[in-house]
Amino acid sequence: MDLRQLRYFVAVAEERHFGRAAARLHMAQPPLSQAIRQLETELGVTLLHRTTRRVDLTDAGVAYLDRARAILAEVEEAAQHARRVAAGAVGHLTIGCVGSATYSLLPALSRHLSVELPGIDFSFRGEMLAPDQVAALRRGTIDVALLRPPVADLSLTVRALRHDRLVVALPADHPLAARPRVAAAALADADLIVHSAGRRSAMYEVVLGLLHEAGIEPRIRHEVGETSTLITLVAGGLGLAVVPEPVTALALEGVTYRPLVRPSATIELAVAHRADRSEPHLARTIEVIRGLF
Structure with missing residues (x-):
């Protein structure tokens, strides 16, 4: 038994006529009839009642038609799924x-x-x-x-993907918040909040490099692991932070963002x-x- 025999049987069962089924399958009628007889022999049951005018399904044929349709549908779905996987469309x-x-x-x-x-x-x-x-x-x-x-x-x-500019996150009432831009040198005496050095944050190294280049020995008061926590501490007035510009999307009450005077300061x-x-x-x-x- 193979899928070809199942397709042949379904066509004959739906058309109720060998001639119409053969035309639908684009094949001659004798090999179609032979394939159906071979299928019945392999199953050991009669699936069709044949007359000169039409073909009717036996009870076994009705039951087999339902399962044959389900099998062919599953095979087609498996093929479509394989194509979607190969195309990178599912997963x-x-x-x-x-x-x-x-x-x-x-x-x-x-x-x-x-x-x-x-x-x-x-x-x-x-x-x-x-x-x-x-x-x-x-x-x-x-x-x-x-x-x-x-x-x-x-x-x-x-x-x-891109390079993000660095900005300074300040408490809204901090004196530096009144400036349109903040120079790195202005952070010399500020309490700083930074991403954790112990967890090897890329931002930690970038911020320290920026401040050392400006001749500043940073006064780090808090190290945190999450950016949201860092900005929350800024909002609480516990210090300033240098962060990538996309962090400004985290609009927390009590926090103001100002660009650095040096626009070339970026992180990838x-x-x-x-x-x-x-x-x-x-x-x-x-x-x-x-x-x-």
Whole structure:
């Protein structure tokens, strides 16, 4: 028995006539009749009552027709699913986002992915520092990372997306908030809130490099892991923070953002995934993400 015999049987059962079924199948009638007889022999039952005018189904034929249709439908669905998988149109992916991308990029990204790749099930993890994202990519707990380089792990493919300017987050009542722009030198005597050095935040190194270049020995009062916590502490008047410009999307009462005088101060945003992964739906997702920039 093969699928061809099932298709032949369904055609005869639906047409109730060998001649019409043969025309529908674009074949001669004798081999069609032979294939149906062979099917009945293999099953050991009579499926059809044949007369000179028409063909009727036996009780066994009625039951077999229902199952044959279901089998053929499942086979076709399997073929369509395989085509969708090969085209990268279905699957599941988890995307990890660095803190600033969580607020500024994730809402638009999630909507865009749902439109461009509706067959892929996406989940998201926000407020992840780059080292945590790299570890999660290695473990396979996330599939794609939007992170801040540098990334030294050669097992990952990292592609730059954009460079974000740095701004200063200040309590709204801070004297520097009255200025249109803030120079790095103005932070010399300020209490600073920074991303955690212990968790190897890329922003920690960028901020310290910026201040050291300005000849400032930073006065760090708080180190935090999440960007939302950092901005909350600024709102509470516990210090200032240098953050990527996308963080301004986190509009918290009591916080004011001011650009740095030096506009060239930036930090890179990149998309990363494991280099040994080549699934079509992963490749299409990376392509859509890069297209946003």
